[in-house]
Amino acid sequence: xxxxxxxxxxxxxxxxxxxxVLEAERKEVDVLGATFVAVATALGxxxxxxxxLDRNVFWxxxxxxxxxxxxxxxxxxxxxxxxxxSPRWFLFPDAIGLALFTVIGTQAAxxxxxxxxxxxxxxxxxxxxxxxxxxVLCNEVPLVMRAGALYATxxxxxxxxxxxxxxxxxxxxxxxxxxxxxxxxxxxxxxxFHLTLPSFPAKRDGS
Amino acid sequence: xxxxxxxxxxxxxxxxxxxxVLEAERKEVDVLGATFVAVATALGxxxxxxxxLDRNVFWxxxxxxxxxxxxxxxxxxxxxxxxxxSPRWFLFPDAIGLALFTVIGTQAAxxxxxxxxxxxxxxxxxxxxxxxxxxVLCNEVPLVMRAGALYATxxxxxxxxxxxxxxxxxxxxxxxxxxxxxxxxxxxxxxxFHLTLPSFPAKRDGS
Amino acid sequence: xxxxxxxxxxxxxxxxxxxxVLEAERKEVDVLGATFVAVATALGxxxxxxxxLDRNVFWxxxxxxxxxxxxxxxxxxxxxxxxxxSPRWFLFPDAIGLALFTVIGTQAAxxxxxxxxxxxxxxxxxxxxxxxxxxVLCNEVPLVMRAGALYATxxxxxxxxxxxxxxxxxxxxxxxxxxxxxxxxxxxxxxxFHLTLPSFPAKRDGS
Numbered sequence: 001x002x003x004x005x006x007x008x009x010x011x012x013x014x015x016x017x018x019x020x021v022l023e024a025e026r027k028e029v030d031v032l033g034a035t036f037v038a039v040a041t042a043l044g045x046x047x048x049x050x051x052x053l054d055r056n057v058f059w060x061x062x063x064x065x066x067x068x069x070x071x072x073x074x075x076x077x078x079x080x081x082x083x084x085x086s087p088r089w090f091l092f093p094d095a096i097g098l099a100l101f102t103v104i105g106t107q108a109a110x111x112x113x114x115x116x117x118x119x120x121x122x123x124x125x126x127x128x129x130x131x132x133x134x135x136v137l138c139n140e141v142p143l144v145m146r147a148g149a150l151y152a153t154x155x156x157x158x159x160x161x162x163x164x165x166x167x168x169x170x171x172x173x174x175x176x177x178x179x180x181x182x183x184x185x186x187x188x189x190x191x192x193f194h195l196t197l198p199s200f201p202a203k204r205d206g207s
Numbered sequence: 208x209x210x211x212x213x214x215x216x217x218x219x220x221x222x223x224x225x226x227x228v229l230e231a232e233r234k235e236v237d238v239l240g241a242t243f244v245a246v247a248t249a250l251g252x253x254x255x256x257x258x259x260l261d262r263n264v265f266w267x268x269x270x271x272x273x274x275x276x277x278x279x280x281x282x283x284x285x286x287x288x289x290x291x292x293s294p295r296w297f298l299f300p301d302a303i304g305l306a307l308f309t310v311i312g313t314q315a316a317x318x319x320x321x322x323x324x325x326x327x328x329x330x331x332x333x334x335x336x337x338x339x340x341x342x343v344l345c346n347e348v349p350l351v352m353r354a355g356a357l358y359a360t361x362x363x364x365x366x367x368x369x370x371x372x373x374x375x376x377x378x379x380x381x382x383x384x385x386x387x388x389x390x391x392x393x394x395x396x397x398x399x400f401h402l403t404l405p406s407f408p409a410k411r412d413g414s
Numbered sequence: 415x416x417x418x419x420x421x422x423x424x425x426x427x428x429x430x431x432x433x434x435v436l437e438a439e440r441k442e443v444d445v446l447g448a449t450f451v452a453v454a455t456a457l458g459x460x461x462x463x464x465x466x467l468d469r470n471v472f473w474x475x476x477x478x479x480x481x482x483x484x485x486x487x488x489x490x491x492x493x494x495x496x497x498x499x500s501p502r503w504f505l506f507p508d509a510i511g512l513a514l515f516t517v518i519g520t521q522a523a524x525x526x527x528x529x530x531x532x533x534x535x536x537x538x539x540x541x542x543x544x545x546x547x548x549x550v551l552c553n554e555v556p557l558v559m560r561a562g563a564l565y566a567t568x569x570x571x572x573x574x575x576x577x578x579x580x581x582x583x584x585x586x587x588x589x590x591x592x593x594x595x596x597x598x599x600x601x602x603x604x605x606x607f608h609l610t611l612p613s614f615p616a617k618r619d620g621s
Binding site for chain 3: 027030031032033036039047051054056057059060063066067077078081136137138139
Binding site: 258259260261321322324325328335339343346347348349357358359360363403404405 | 444
């Protein structure tokens with residue numbers, strides 16, 4: 001289980017770093033600026049979680065995460081530099097990163113004996129915070145706040161599902177896997193079928 | 208005193224969550240996006256204070272704060288969803304939140320034996336940081352930086368007043384109460400009478 | 415060495431506070447708003463470094479840093495209030511602050527027995543984070559991300575140079591001094607000769 005979580009975490013760092021570069025592409029940044037965004041996106045969520053739980057920050061303890069984020073940042077910069085990248089290429093890795101990080105964040109908080117609601121929020125923070133940092137750095141309203149995408153919703157429902165499954169006695173590995181697919185599926189379905197929650201739109205029309 | 212501070216803190220969380228939803232209303236966000244802003248606004252200032260003081264983060268220790276913020280976020284979303292909300296409805300709870308959080312932040316820092324100037328800044332950070340997070344998330348220049356409202360000024364003078372009153376031997380409860388009304392009064396007076404500090408306006412006219 | 419690092423840190427706080435006020439000048443903020451930006455710019459990088467390393471936050475332990483930032487913030491506000499300040503006046507102190515903070519941050523991380531790559535990133539974070547906070551507060555895309563200035567690049571190469579020099583047995587004082595001039599020189603040369611790294615510009619022309 002520990003090994004599995006470790007490599008899932010590394011994969012989450014890699015895909016989140018990729019989304020950072022894809023978003024930075026829309027701004028006029030150079031290779032190091034893009035890598036900076038990549039690193040902040042990849043490590044931001046887990047860093048905030050570790051600070052809040054008063055654990056040692058994961059990438060200070062184990063440099064491999066940092067090396068992964070830097071390598072993906074630089075590599076993907078040169079890969080996509082002269083291509084036209086469809087927004088679809090941005091949303092899919094972003095959804096994968098969300099699913100992976102939410103599961104890892106919730107697991108880490110539960111192992112730290114955090115109460116369940118706070119643990120589910122740690123999952124959401126780990127899942128979405130990297131993207132929030134990315135969007136704030138790029139001077140955009142964070143994706144997590146924009147209507148019509150079940151973003152934090154998917155993460156939160158997933159975190160609660162994971163806690164419920166483990167409480168019901170399912171092994172961690174199974175519960176984690178099911179939760180990842182549930183979050184990814186819900187988010188992809190939300191994008192594809194335009195599922196939405198109630199939002200604040202009507203005022204725009206002067207109602 | 209402990210009980211009093213506890214419930215004052217809960218009230219501050221509730222009103223700050225409300226201001227988060229009121230600000231998110233101007234952006235096109237859904238119910239979870241609004242709740243996300245509400246939670247960040249309500250818990251942001253105290254979280255930063257606890258991280259800086261190396262204390263356990265208050266809402267990880269006691270979930271009640273988190274539940275309050277989430278409940279107020281969801282509830283106020285549906286309450287104001289189909290209404291036209293006057294900006295005045297935003298500024299008054301914001302001022303109350305500022306007053307309550309500044310007092311709590313300063314008290315917490317003093318109990319942690321922080322030197323007085325740093326303690327007063329902890330009060331200001333606890334008071335204003337939630338609002339800064341809210342404004343950065345909503346892609347606005349933070350309220351605390353905009354001219355003509357004695358925002359951080361009111362918080363800082365209040366924090367210094369509290370430290371002075373307690374140093375002079377006044378019981379904590381009295382000193383806290385007086386300080387809250389002083390901050391609220393100063394902020395409301397600043398809004399009403401357009402009190403201002405020296406600012407950077409003249410350059411705009413090409414001087 | 416300890417004394418030297420101490421006063422270099424104080425100088426870095428002062429020049430970073432100055433850049434905060436210079437940037438706030440472009441927005442309509444009052445004296446406390448400008449001081450708020452000055453304090454956040456001056457203390458932001460070191461604060462994040464201390465949180466990540468789980469050290470006591472430097473300005474909570476020693477108020478002198480905070481007093482310096484506040485004094486410089488208020489003082490420079492009134493000094494530049496009625497003047498037209500050239501952008502050049504902004505870039506030079508910013509480069510000095512970058513050089514000083516990068517060296518201090520790297521040194522602090524090395525003394526804390528952080529692995530070398532993470533230590534170099536701590537240097538970069540200490541160097542650039544204050545400026546990132548300043549730019550996010552002022553609702554700008556952070557300077558560190560904009561193309562064509564070798565900003566984080568200069569900090570990172572400098573941090574790696576410092577680690578290399580100390581590894582090679584050079585005394586801390588010499589290694590620190592050389593690194594500071596190297597960062598400052600590289601950054602100034604980048605601004606003057608328009609040195610650039612590969613960036614994402616071509617898409618703008620509709621390629």
